[in-house]
Amino acid sequence: MRKAITAALAAGVLVATAACGSDDSSSDGDAKAEKSAEGQGGGEADDAADAADAGDATTALRTAQEKSEEAGTVALTATTSIEVPGEDMSMSFELSGVTGWDPPAMDVTIDMSDFFAMLAEAMGTDPAEAPDAVQQTRLVDNVMYSGGELVEAQYGEGKWSKLDLGEVDVNDPRLGQSAEALKSSQQMSAAPFQQLALLLEGGDVEHVGSEDLDGESTEKYEGSLTAEDLQGLDDASEHISEAYVASLLAVLENMGADTFEFTVWIGEGDLPARVDQQMVLPEGDHLTSTVYEEYGVELNVEAPDEADVVDILEAAGGR
Template sequence: MTVKRMTGGVLATVLLCTGAVACGGSDDGKKAKGAGSGEIQSRSQVTEVITAAYEKTSKAKSAKVEMTMTAPASMGASAGEMKMSGVMGWDPTVMDMTMSGSALTKGDPEAPENIRMLWLDNVMYMNMGAAVAKEMDGKQWVKMDLNSIAEQSGDEKLAKQVTGGLESMNQDPAQQLAMLLDSPNLKHVGSAKVDGVQAQRYKGRLTVKEMMETNKGLSDVLSKSEREEMFKSIEKSGIKGYDTEVWVNEDDYPVRMDIDIKSPEGTMKMSQKFSDYGSEAKVTAPPTGQTVDLMEMFKEIGEAAGSDSDSGL
């Protein structure tokens, strides 16, 4: 049960982190044309606003984040709600977030209601709470090094896929806005307030193919044939595309971004709110003596199982 609880937390966190790197903004002192106007903007004005947001957020390098991800019951193990709040930095990617929600506790009444997650140097650390610590020599932190997992697998294809995912995650979070600029139907849909802040709302849609073609992180680490294979796999899953909405304030910063991913099982929704751009995102790894390496633990369990089998137990 401890292993199941730890693994479930890891998988849920990986899913969220993959989606968490999303937002974007120009620091040239000029207000993007139309950014403070309630009038519907032309395509050129929309492009200017989103480009300004892309550039400005790139330079900020960090922000406070509140995120909610929901998946319908038809998605089985992925169903439920997950919330994250904390600070995130980019270039390089670092996070200090606290997670909660039904997706964490589903099927396990003893699962922690909150999990603190740290991300540093492509390594994820999660504080699984006192219940897990009792069974892990008092150690509350679980470590998962995705680079190491890829290398230890001995599978070059798997290693490339994992590395590709990490490269994509390590892209400047403004990449989501850069990708949105490539949406053929990007448009301004009016003004709205986000937590009392006046903002302009923009909407666009990318097909899976368009998303992959504009994702520089994938093209840097995967060959054309490997990207085509990944595209076929995603297409086979039934995912049709990504609907993105972003709210940009009068300072050219995105204050909210929503992404809907549609599939035959239903729509997965992710909503993020951003504030305090430039907030310090200093993350320190927990002490080694308080940390359990998840993959080392799996290895020991496997060796113990093999030993029992050899002895006829």
């Protein structure tokens, strides 16, 4: 049971956020889309119509990918809900704030109180006594800072923890259980274009209609990605990092699933307004819904005062 709950948490954090993407453009997805459209012909009217629809969906998502990548930053709210496989338990957590990818940076708040309440119940203790698990996370110059009650409980009131992502080895035994959290944190510079790139380069997508989303007129698209699709992605893709793909594959394996299902809403300015990512599990379900609120917002992230910062590696036994 503990393994299932831990896997659920890791999956939630990873799927709630996308990896840092390269700033370079790639035409691989366009070439694949054109090849796919050509291959769907066959001379039949229905096949030709299907190919045209697929081409329209690909064009729309490619435009959204390019425009969101150009924006550089976005304010977002991501809500993840999980039913733990094999257990009569469910939980959710929320990430909100501003993230950027040119350069990678973020200032977000993650509320995992529901998760810790569920964990307490699973361990036979009173959920009401679970800690307040609201954590602020900042990424500044490739250094990850975390603050909140859980950090203060370990290092002292007013303290922040830090990890230099350029120096740390996630397999370092001194990190203990923090290793998985670090792996997740490395994916937390959310980029909506990364999600669209996955669909464009690895999966099938179709336009399923128009929908009013919180007062905004949007076009809705659906697609899916299997583990086989992820394994077959071009290693040279300029939009999708190998680390991100490896993390998604690990999530599928840990959760006993094989497929991610995507729903994408494209709104004003041809920008993604919302992206849902769902895993179909042997038992239960896992859904992350990310609402992209505003693109191109100012993001000036500052590191905490050095006197209040504890280096996790140093605290764990020195460098």
